[in-house]
Amino acid sequence: MKAVLFDLDGTLIDTAADFIRIIQQMCRDKGVDVVAAETIRTQVSEGARAMVKLVYPELAVDDSLFLQHRQNFLDCYGADIAVDTDLFQGMNDLLVDLETQQIPWGIVTNKPRWLSETLLQALNLTDRCAVLVCPEDVKQTKPDPEPMFLAASKLSIAPEQIVYIGDHPRDIDAGKNANMPTILAAYGYLPPNASDDLTAWQADYIAQDVQSLHKIIQSLM
Structure with a gap:
């Protein structure tokens, strides 16, 4: 990874x-x-x-x-984009670990760019984020692999050497469609029609919380 x-x-x-x-x-x-x-x-x-x-x-x-x-x-x-918003508990430790290991991290989102950039700025993450891909940057959004390939290109890293983490089936599908290893963030905003059997999403890994996500990523570093 x-x-x-x-x-x-x-x-x-x-x-x-x-x-x-x-x-x-x-x-x-x-x-x-x-x-x-x-x-x-x-x-x-x-x-x-x-x-x-x-x-x-x-x-x-x-x-x-x-x-x-x-x-x-x-x-x-x-x-008022960050009144009660912050990184998930434990996420900053994960990001610091990646940064210490000189492993770049970035974001691929369906959130509009102006809101994404405003949010990252409010949380002082702009300079830490190596790449940000938003809907305006592509013709096809997730679950299409186009935004994943664009992020990989901007990082100059092969998609199969990049892990993608998400909390929606389209995130896992987008990662898999780009041949990226995927991690399901089961602590996130799972849609109401999500399968009770999260293995049905076919993610490579399932993280029940940020701490377990951190351990999975460490095992791949």
């Missing part, structure tokens, strides 16, 4: 609390029952559209009013 790539939300960074805060406030503003925090958490990896749909289930996702609410959600999030 010569490099490590992470999905962003739910894998590298625990962003759910800020999404929960904003979505629940949107519920209060609309005057409807507040969506449970755990329900919101399971939708984080599905993106802004899925989270806003929890508040406005009656609107089609291409409805102009829905798009306005989605943009409002993104604006609110961008303005």
